[in-house]
Amino acid sequence: MSDFQIVVLWSDILVWLLLAAGIGLGVLISRSPPLLAAWQRVGASRPGMASATVLLAFVLVGLVDSLHYRPALESQPGESKQYAIEVLSALDALVGPLRTENEKTYSAPLATHLHAKETVEVPGVGTVREYPRLKYGGAHLDDPAQRDDDVAVTVLRGVAMAVLGWLALAGAVAFANGGWGAVWGGRTRFAWNAVLATLGAMLLVLLPLFLLAADYHVFGTDKVGQDVLYQILKSVRTALIIGLVTTLVMLPLAILLGIVAGYFRGWVDDLIQYLYTVLNSIPGVLLIAAAVLMMQVVIDSHPEWFATAAERADLRLLALCFILGITSWTGLCRLLRGETLKLRELEYIQAAQAFGVSNGRIILRHILPNLMHIVIIALVMDFSGLVLAEAVLSYVGIGVDPSMTSFGTMINNARMELGREPVVWWSLAAAFSAMFILVLAANLFADAVRDAFDPRAA
Amino acid sequence: MLAYIFRRLVYALPILIGVNLITFALFFIVNTPDDMARMQLGVKRVTPEAIEKWKADRGYDKPLFVNAAAGGVGTLTETIFFEKSVRMFVGDFGRADDGRDIAREIEARMWPSLAIAVPTFILGLLVTVSLALLLAFFRATALDFWGVVLCVALMSISGLFYIIGGQYLIAKVWKLVPISGFGDGLDAWRFLILPVFIGVISGIGSSTRWYRTIFLEEVAKDYVRTARAKGLAETVVFFRHILRNAMIPILTGVVVVIPLLFMGSLLTESFFGIPGLGSYTIDAINAQDFAVVRSMVFIGSVLYIVGLILTDISYTLVDPRIRFS
Numbered sequence: 112m113s114d115f116q117i118v119v120l121w122s123d124i125l126v127w128l129l130l131a132a133g134i135g136l137g138v139l140i141s142r143s144p145p146l147l148a149a150w151q152r153v154g155a156s157r158p159g160m161a162s163a164t165v166l167l168a169f170v171l172v173g174l175v176d177s178l179h180y181r182p183a184l185e186s187q188p189g190e191s192k193q194y195a196i197e198v199l200s201a202l203d204a205l206v207g208p209l210r211t212e213n214e215k216t217y218s219a220p221l222a223t224h225l226h227a228k229e230t231v232e233v234p235g236v237g238t239v240r241e242y243p244r245l246k247y248g249g250a251h252l253d254d255p256a257q258r259d260d261d262v263a264v265t266v267l268r269g270v271a272m273a274v275l276g277w278l279a280l281a282g283a284v285a286f287a288n289g290g291w292g293a294v295w296g297g298r299t300r301f302a303w304n305a306v307l308a309t310l311g312a313m314l315l316v317l318l319p320l321f322l323l324a325a326d327y328h329v330f331g332t333d334k335v336g337q338d339v340l341y342q343i344l345k346s347v348r349t350a351l352i353i354g355l356v357t358t359l360v361m362l363p364l365a366i367l368l369g370i371v372a373g374y375f376r377g378w379v380d381d382l383i384q385y386l387y388t389v390l391n392s393i394p395g396v397l398l399i400a401a402a403v404l405m406m407q408v409v410i411d412s413h414p415e416w417f418a419t420a421a422e423r424a425d426l427r428l429l430a431l432c433f434i435l436g437i438t439s440w441t442g443l444c445r446l447l448r449g450e451t452l453k454l455r456e457l458e459y460i461q462a463a464q465a466f467g468v469s470n471g472r473i474i475l476r477h478i479l480p481n482l483m484h485i486v487i488i489a490l491v492m493d494f495s496g497l498v499l500a501e502a503v504l505s506y507v508g509i510g511v512d513p514s515m516t517s518f519g520t521m522i523n524n525a526r527m528e529l530g531r532e533p534v535v536w537w538s539l540a541a542a543f544s545a546m547f548i549l550v551l552a553a554n555l556f557a558d559a560v561r562d563a564f565d566p567r568a569a
Numbered sequence: 570m571l572a573y574i575f576r577r578l579v580y581a582l583p584i585l586i587g588v589n590l591i592t593f594a595l596f597f598i599v600n601t602p603d604d605m606a607r608m609q610l611g612v613k614r615v616t617p618e619a620i621e622k623w624k625a626d627r628g629y630d631k632p633l634f635v636n637a638a639a640g641g642v643g644t645l646t647e648t649i650f651f652e653k654s655v656r657m658f659v660g661d662f663g664r665a666d667d668g669r670d671i672a673r674e675i676e677a678r679m680w681p682s683l684a685i686a687v688p689t690f691i692l693g694l695l696v697t698v699s700l701a702l703l704l705a706f707f708r709a710t711a712l713d714f715w716g717v718v719l720c721v722a723l724m725s726i727s728g729l730f731y732i733i734g735g736q737y738l739i740a741k742v743w744k745l746v747p748i749s750g751f752g753d754g755l756d757a758w759r760f761l762i763l764p765v766f767i768g769v770i771s772g773i774g775s776s777t778r779w780y781r782t783i784f785l786e787e788v789a790k791d792y793v794r795t796a797r798a799k800g801l802a803e804t805v806v807f808f809r810h811i812l813r814n815a816m817i818p819i820l821t822g823v824v825v826v827i828p829l830l831f832m833g834s835l836l837t838e839s840f841f842g843i844p845g846l847g848s849y850t851i852d853a854i855n856a857q858d859f860a861v862v863r864s865m866v867f868i869g870s871v872l873y874i875v876g877l878i879l880t881d882i883s884y885t886l887v888d889p890r891i892r893f894s
Contacts (some may be wrong), residue, residue, distance in 0.1 A: 389587035
């Protein structure tokens, strides 16, 4: 019998469905010459591919974090197997020590001692107020004074590994793409030089970071002594789900209603316009707040629905995505309606109508493909906004479940830390930096996609 | 003109009714008042009597739509729908959980919100339009390129960071202004500087970029080429022709948010301890004060619709080609 039990959360299913949809979309795109050409333009854009590389790293972390299981508890032979109430993910298994090696409370990045003095019993001397050694951070050092040397050696080792690994990668890419000169001279159709440069920078930063993480708390620990780097890694999945699943909720609504309103006009159009004006006129945050408050009531009054806390948090996350999706489809819907109004007057649509092609077929074969660029642009443009919105909503208390790690809950928990003496800055700094990198990459990628797909630009 | 405005107001009515129905459905049908009571009282020590009392205190103990027991006009008026939803149209929002009259609270808290929102709005508009003009004037140069890069970087920073970082640096480390709070009358300016400054800075990235695209769209138009062909200096072309024409999309895009300034900003007000409508809303959300949240939703929608009407009017004012129809 296995020593773990696989847990499939609803959001996991959606994540893997999204991945499958992405692959399916890729296949569809490769069959449609105009879309393929547009994506090739994205592939040739250096900022676009550099940011895509960074995004891909985030997505990988998110995917690994989407395989959940419950580990078996120690049990006597003969007893039936019991599983822990805690739901872990493949990421937790990969970074094992980061999750379990918790200190007592705050410790600074790479510290060997706690951040605050404590009363310690020293044999022969009595009680002293001093900074106690950390249980795990730098515990392998006999003398904490060796820390700087140890860190320097580890960093150098990481840099050496990064350089070697990168050279091998770059060599392989150059070999496959007509030589070193072609890649770096920018003569490849795909912006390999941008990808390789970004990869190099990422390896140089990440490898030393993770080597250090084995022995130290690279970004320090928070109030309850949990490693901040671990929290950052866990936040990535939440951010990605908010950014992607929300668009998944929003797209069908926006596409269907937008096209139907623009194509059929008349009372259908009036009705749909009325619907989105009403939704639009409620200030977004307030509508979300109202909906989330109500959702909380539902979740709180049905504790029997959830086997574990993780499942409850997960459902709350999905409900949040759903609410965000319901409140944010109006903008895209209006755009699509306007474009459909224009398209339906074009000759080829009228020709199709004259031939007696059914409305459904016209929409599917002639209108929808010509709206795809708007949909794709909206999809990538919305992502970064949603990631930022999650932080604000969680801060306001209407975001994800407080037990779920996210950039918003990290910031919320650390909100008072800058007011402490001595100041605790690392949780906030780490959360904001990670969010900044993710959002910046998403923004740059969105710009590249928009430039490639927007027929007006060019 | 008056007839036009009147017609727009009539069109707005069904939208307001729609908003009202949605909020009503959200607050009273998705969850029954019993659920709300159970949540507020806590699951542990909830008794049927406590729930009944909670509901009676708030007037939630009546039927939703039809009160057959009341008889006469009371059949329709002695209901939750009438008392909690319909009465909002005449500005009667009922009482918050702490027993205070919501309408009076809104009247008092509106001013601190405006004191922050209006300067932030005006300064922000001036700064971002000037910056966008600068970038557009030096278009396709290194200044433009790096300016846009900076804008993208600025808009990738979380709004929370601007507030937390700015408050820490300016108020705590440099001690230039008080960290938070609000004063009466003119004394308030010391408390206003920082939130306004942070509000302006945090809006720079996205607004500048957006206005820059508007300017660039204008630059590509035929009349600009004509102006240059006449031999006008580039500065004249820019400030006399492009700026004035670009103000049409900019102004009309901006007018819609003006009424919403009354609502204040949720984050800024809660961080700086400003007793405005934004912090009122946030407190209500945290305390799960459904009556206040419901009222704010309604007021927000009214203001948004006013903004839409103002936008239409401003179109006709700044662009003589558009007439009321």
